[in-house]
Amino acid sequence: MAINAAACLYFGMQRVSLTMILCLLFASPIWAANKVAVELIPSQMQIKPGQSFQIAIRFKIDPKWHLYWINPGDSGLAPSVQWTLPKGVTISSKLHFPPPHRLQAAENVESFAYENELILLADAMTDASVKQNVKIDGKIDWLVCNDVCIAESANTSVDITIGEPNALNPNFAQWRSQAATPAKDVKSGVSLNADKSAGYLYAYLPADQADLSKVDLLPPAVEDAIFDKPAIKTDANGSAITIPFRVLPGMTEPVTGEGMLIRTAADGSRKGELVSYTFNFVK
Amino acid sequence: MKTGFFAFVAALCVLAVYSFTAMAADKHDHSHAKLEIGSPAPAFTLKDQTGKDVSLKDYAGKIVVLEWFNDGCPFVVKHYKEGHMNKVASKYVADGVVWLRINSTDGTTPESNAKVAGKWNMAGPILIDANGEVGHEYAATNTPHMYVINKEGKLAYRGAIDSDSSADTAKVDAATNYVSKALDELLADKSVSQPETKAYGCTIKYASK
Numbered sequence: 001m002a003i004n005a006a007a008c009l010y011f012g013m014q015r016v017s018l019t020m021i022l023c024l025l026f027a028s029p030i031w032a033a034n035k036v037a038v039e040l041i042p043s044q045m046q047i048k049p050g051q052s053f054q055i056a057i058r059f060k061i062d063p064k065w066h067l068y069w070i071n072p073g074d075s076g077l078a079p080s081v082q083w084t085l086p087k088g089v090t091i092s093s094k095l096h097f098p099p100p101h102r103l104q105a106a107e108n109v110e111s112f113a114y115e116n117e118l119i120l121l122a123d124a125m126t127d128a129s130v131k132q133n134v135k136i137d138g139k140i141d142w143l144v145c146n147d148v149c150i151a152e153s154a155n156t157s158v159d160i161t162i163g164e165p166n167a168l169n170p171n172f173a174q175w176r177s178q179a180a181t182p183a184k185d186v187k188s189g190v191s192l193n194a195d196k197s198a199g200y201l202y203a204y205l206p207a208d209q210a211d212l213s214k215v216d217l218l219p220p221a222v223e224d225a226i227f228d229k230p231a232i233k234t235d236a237n238g239s240a241i242t243i244p245f246r247v248l249p250g251m252t253e254p255v256t257g258e259g260m261l262i263r264t265a266a267d268g269s270r271k272g273e274l275v276s277y278t279f280n281f282v283k
Numbered sequence: 284m285k286t287g288f289f290a291f292v293a294a295l296c297v298l299a300v301y302s303f304t305a306m307a308a309d310k311h312d313h314s315h316a317k318l319e320i321g322s323p324a325p326a327f328t329l330k331d332q333t334g335k336d337v338s339l340k341d342y343a344g345k346i347v348v349l350e351w352f353n354d355g356c357p358f359v360v361k362h363y364k365e366g367h368m369n370k371v372a373s374k375y376v377a378d379g380v381v382w383l384r385i386n387s388t389d390g391t392t393p394e395s396n397a398k399v400a401g402k403w404n405m406a407g408p409i410l411i412d413a414n415g416e417v418g419h420e421y422a423a424t425n426t427p428h429m430y431v432i433n434k435e436g437k438l439a440y441r442g443a444i445d446s447d448s449s450a451d452t453a454k455v456d457a458a459t460n461y462v463s464k465a466l467d468e469l470l471a472d473k474s475v476s477q478p479e480t481k482a483y484g485c486t487i488k489y490a491s492k
Contacts, residue, residue: 111486149358223448
């Protein structure tokens with residue numbers, strides 16, 4: 001940018017008018033601009049000591065670019081945040097993600113991604129000792145891709161005042177309803193074949209929901225298996241959505257990760273449920 | 284006159300049919316047998332960033348590392364900006380291993396790769412695979428995507444460079460380098476204990492077919 005500006009000054013002095021305009025165009029943040037704008041939005045601007053609240057991290061993504069879920073799929077990386085917190089404030093390291101979309105990034109490359117906008121929710125807590133207004137800083141890093149990928153980052157902050165709690169930011173009702181929640185009453189697990197070379201994940205569903213146009217299952221971010229596309233499998237126990245996988249050798253201890261079961265309602269709205277799977281390929 | 288016209292049309296038809304079958308044959312070539320660990324590594328000849336031809340067969344009897352490369356990818360930058368990848372490569376090159384980078388990015392040029400080789404002090408060739416033929420042959424999907432070929436010319440490892448799938452350079456030292464592990468085992472005449480891992484990084488932007 002500095003070089004651009006310097007060059008512009010030089011050329012600008014030679015010939016004003018058009019050159020200047022061109023220079024202004026190129027020296028403007030168009031070149032250096034991030035593909036994603038990010039901001040922190042608290043659920044309430046004012047809280048009382050000891051109260052819990054949430055912070056939304058809102059990513060506005062340029063058209064045709066995308067961000068990633070915790071399991072990015074075959075390539076990519078999920079956004080991350082590093083908080084700098086005042087005394088008496090804690091924030092859970094686990095962020096709530098909404099259901100991502102399957103995105104065919106290239107032949108044989110599928111991503112679990114978000115386009116246009118992504119809202120992540122962070123659970124924050126204050127203790128009773130917090131008497132003064134607080135400033136919360138978050139350094140946010142993300143990878144944004146279309147045909148190419150760019151690593152971007154931003155320093156964001158939010159001010160919370162201490163006093164009588166005020167009303168919930170009205171956006172939060174929608175954002176909370178979009179965030180995935182832990183699955184309830186879903187019979188799920190991992191089935192492995194005898195030699196532990198392959199298997200499948202499963203989540204049993206009511207018969208009328210066991211339909212790939214209504215339900216999807218995304219595998220957890222587990223490095224020890226190559227996951228395939230979901231399929232519906234029916235056995236004596238009912239119907240289940242399954243993800244076949246091939247085991248990669250070398251696991252030394254079992255790992256647990258969360259997959260996401262995504263149900264699409266008749267109105268097109270999507271709800272994500274987190275299903276915990278434990279993989280034990282140790283031979 | 285009329286005969287001439289028909290001959291011309293006929294010639295056109297022959298050409299059209301010929302190019303159609305050529306296209307079909309070309310398509311057939313791409314649906315190669317799936318590359319597995321232990322499969323013979325597909326042969327290739329590519330030009331490096333200086334315009335020199337490099338063939339896999341030139342290195343018969345040697346251990347060869349193929350590294351899918353794109354300097355525009357943050358995960359590649361992670362391994363180069365503080366010299367980590369160069370350090371690993373030069374260590375094994377000193378042990379007689381051949382290290383070849385392959386750039387299968389659409390539109391990549393010898394000039395752009397020569398420039399980045401200078402910027403990052405990279406020793407050895409960066410092979411230009413702008414039409415993506417070799418990348419497709421090896422089913423490379425990511426940058427970095429790593430392949431190790433043993434002395435018998437068979438695929439001995441494929442997958443990630445290491446166990447840390449972030450784009451953070453500060454995490455490289457603490458990660459397990461799978462390629463180093465595979466090379467150490469091959470150099471000690473052992474079999475590779477972890478022959479396949481999940482590659483991470485950027486999607487390779489191949490030229491459209």
